[in-house]
Amino acid sequence: MAGQVKMAAIPPGSPANAGGGAARASAGSDSKAAPMKRDNQTALRWRGARNLIPALLFLSLFFLAPLIGLLLRGVLEPTPGLGNYEQLFANSAYARVLFNTFAVGGLVTLISLLLGFPLAWVITLVPRGWGRWLLSIVLLSMWTSLLARTYSWLVLLQATGVINKTLMALGIIDQPLEMVHNLTGVVIGMSYIMIPFIVLPLQATMAAIDPMVLQAGSICGASPWTNFFRVFLPLCRPGLFSGGLMVFVMSLGYYVTPALLGGAQNMMLPEFIVQQVQSFLNWGLASAAAALLIAITLALFYVYLKLQPESPVASSTAR
Amino acid sequence: MVLKKRASAVLAAVILAATGTAAFATENLSFVSWGGTTQDAQKQAWAEPFSEASGIRVVQDGPTDYGKLKAMVESGNVQWDVVDVEADFALRAAAEGLLEPLDFNVIQRDKIDPRFVSDHGVGSFYFSFVLGYNQGKLGGNAPQDWTALFDTTKYPGKRALYKWPSPGVLELALLADGVPADKLYPLDLDRAFKKLDTIKQDIVWWGGGAQSQQLLASGEASLGQFWNGRVYALQQDGAPVGVTWKQNLVMADFLVIPKGAKNKDAAMKFLANASSAKGQAEFANLTAYAPVNVDSVSQLKGDLAPNLPTAYAKDQITLDYAYWAKNGQAIAARWNEWLVK
Numbered sequence: 001m002a003g004q005v006k007m008a009a010i011p012p013g014s015p016a017n018a019g020g021g022a023a024r025a026s027a028g029s030d031s032k033a034a035p036m037k038r039d040n041q042t043a044l045r046w047r048g049a050r051n052l053i054p055a056l057l058f059l060s061l062f063f064l065a066p067l068i069g070l071l072l073r074g075v076l077e078p079t080p081g082l083g084n085y086e087q088l089f090a091n092s093a094y095a096r097v098l099f100n101t102f103a104v105g106g107l108v109t110l111i112s113l114l115l116g117f118p119l120a121w122v123i124t125l126v127p128r129g130w131g132r133w134l135l136s137i138v139l140l141s142m143w144t145s146l147l148a149r150t151y152s153w154l155v156l157l158q159a160t161g162v163i164n165k166t167l168m169a170l171g172i173i174d175q176p177l178e179m180v181h182n183l184t185g186v187v188i189g190m191s192y193i194m195i196p197f198i199v200l201p202l203q204a205t206m207a208a209i210d211p212m213v214l215q216a217g218s219i220c221g222a223s224p225w226t227n228f229f230r231v232f233l234p235l236c237r238p239g240l241f242s243g244g245l246m247v248f249v250m251s252l253g254y255y256v257t258p259a260l261l262g263g264a265q266n267m268m269l270p271e272f273i274v275q276q277v278q279s280f281l282n283w284g285l286a287s288a289a290a291a292l293l294i295a296i297t298l299a300l301f302y303v304y305l306k307l308q309p310e311s312p313v314a315s316s317t318a319r
Numbered sequence: 320m321v322l323k324k325r326a327s328a329v330l331a332a333v334i335l336a337a338t339g340t341a342a343f344a345t346e347n348l349s350f351v352s353w354g355g356t357t358q359d360a361q362k363q364a365w366a367e368p369f370s371e372a373s374g375i376r377v378v379q380d381g382p383t384d385y386g387k388l389k390a391m392v393e394s395g396n397v398q399w400d401v402v403d404v405e406a407d408f409a410l411r412a413a414a415e416g417l418l419e420p421l422d423f424n425v426i427q428r429d430k431i432d433p434r435f436v437s438d439h440g441v442g443s444f445y446f447s448f449v450l451g452y453n454q455g456k457l458g459g460n461a462p463q464d465w466t467a468l469f470d471t472t473k474y475p476g477k478r479a480l481y482k483w484p485s486p487g488v489l490e491l492a493l494l495a496d497g498v499p500a501d502k503l504y505p506l507d508l509d510r511a512f513k514k515l516d517t518i519k520q521d522i523v524w525w526g527g528g529a530q531s532q533q534l535l536a537s538g539e540a541s542l543g544q545f546w547n548g549r550v551y552a553l554q555q556d557g558a559p560v561g562v563t564w565k566q567n568l569v570m571a572d573f574l575v576i577p578k579g580a581k582n583k584d585a586a587m588k589f590l591a592n593a594s595s596a597k598g599q600a601e602f603a604n605l606t607a608y609a610p611v612n613v614d615s616v617s618q619l620k621g622d623l624a625p626n627l628p629t630a631y632a633k634d635q636i637t638l639d640y641a642y643w644a645k646n647g648q649a650i651a652a653r654w655n656e657w658l659v660k
Binding site for chain 1: 385477485526537656658
């Protein structure tokens with residue numbers, strides 16, 4: 001792989017390409033020069049490292065240390081051992097809570113992506129002034145109190161709420177739709193809250209795509225559909241990836257919205273943890289559940305780092 | 320640089336001295352409750368008169384958080400002096416060594432209804448879970464007792480029930496299933512959940528008082544289990560809601576002092592004042608929650624008295640906090656299992 005890259009880096013038609021020997025020689029000198037350059041780069045990169053110390057200290061003191069303390073409780077309370085984890089996996093109710101957490105997270109991510117993508121696209125396409133207005137609306141909704149927004153959804157969605165009353169007055173339905181205190185309510189409320197987190201990274205990615213690339217596609221005979229699926233969508237991948245992952249991970253830890261808009265049947269992991277910590281002082285089990293949530297998040301993040309495509313946009317601008 | 324350091328050291332010393340003297344000047348007491356109208360009433364009925372009489376400043380804090388209380392006691396850094404907790408938690412926390420034993424030389428134990436006092440806690444107030452209903456939804460068809468919750472043909476609509484595994488829901492299911500009040504404990508969990516299964520699809524769960532009021536007043540739920548004070552507040556606001564006191568389930572809040580509280584002595588005095596006949600009556604007059612002091616009843620406002628659990632003493636069933644303190648955790652596991660099934 002590395003060899004290929006190097007070969008490709010040699011401009012075609014250069015003398016190095018004429019003979020294998022010369023090519024090898026140049027490759028050799030290249031590899032000798034590289035470490036020195038890398039050393040320099042490393043030194044440069046770490047020059048400001050001392051400035052990190054306060055932040056690192058702060059984080060380790062106020063974030064890492066309590067976190068480790070918490071995780072230890074999972075294996076120490078009430079008796080040392082893995083009893084809490086055993087309980088977490090053996091009890092079908094807790095497994096169900098885990099499943100709910102992922103199902104809701106996945107569903108919310110999917111819907112936010114489906115709704116956020118066109119929105120981000122429109123913001124990129126419309127004239128700049130309009131785009132800025134649209135973006136402000138998205139941001140404004142994000143800055144409004146989460147609790148207020150969640151309660152607003154409750155008012156809108158409930159059986160005696162605005163939406164049901166309107167639909168019934170119009171004669172579209174004769175029984176109020178059950179849109180809240182169940183999975184539907186949770187997914188609607190959470191997707192609404194998450195859409196900005198999709199739109200922002202996606203819009204940034206889309207704005208960076210050179211329109212010439214799309215133009216080139218259509219000049220080469222691609223239909224709009226082909227152009228969208230084979231040129232535009234792949235170029236959006238970094239934004240989709242980072243936005244989607246962020247939303248998914250945030251959904252896993254969401255508490256307020258599911259607690260207010262959900263029924264008790266859709267209990268998610270955060271609510272379970274709160275219940276164990278606050279009502280039952282069962283900190284061992286709670287910290288085992290928290291550890292699980294952290295482990296899953298870290299695993300997802302690792303997958304993300306591995307899978308994230310080298311941003312084609314960034315490399316193209318670098319060139 | 321040196322000068323700068325010295326200056327900041329001096330500054331720090333001055334600040335320390337200032338805060339130090341401030342702490343000595345007046346005695347402080349931190350009082351923790353659940354917020355909202357309840358805590359406002361507690362402030363007005365207890366804290367303000369107490370401060371005036373004793374010179375001890377009462378700092379309001381909250382909301383009550385059992386996890387935080389435990390963390391404070393375990394770390395030895397107790398910032399709270401008096402905490403309003405649920406009765407079953409008070410007994411459980413005492414068993415786990417999280418609370419100071421009360422000084423009954425200061426607090427008058429013999430005046431307090433024995434249901435609402437223990438070695439480590441004294442009643443804050445008591446209330447009933449009552450059957451509340453929306454008259455607009457049910458018409459003139461007023462439900463009579465807990466069996467109405469399980470009769471979806473005669474009383475259509477959603478049922479609002481308290482969503483946490485704490486005393487109340489299981490008991491009312493058993494009562495509706497025909498278990499006599501004196502045979503409730505130990506709870507027959509199988510039977511209770513089986514009964515609840517019959518209306519599982521019709522339940523909307525509420526997690527807090529405001530939420531319960533919203534459900535009932537809007538008609539989102541036609542009937543359900545509510546805190547009596549919340550239904551009373553709705554009636555005061557003119558909402559079309561009715562209430563049935565038959566088999567009202569008595570539950571209480573306790574005031575406790577966390578182990579290692581910094582102002583223990585002041586806290587004892589505060590509890591003595593709060594549980595006095597006057598303190599209890601004043602709080603009840605503000606909230607429609609019932610006084611734990613037996614001498615308070617005569618001091619209640621005339622128009623309020625019929626809306627308090629004290630007026631329905633013979634219809635009362637007192638929930639067994641001690642049973643819940645002991646078995647709450649095991650019940651919670653079953654509860655969650657049933658819920659998500």
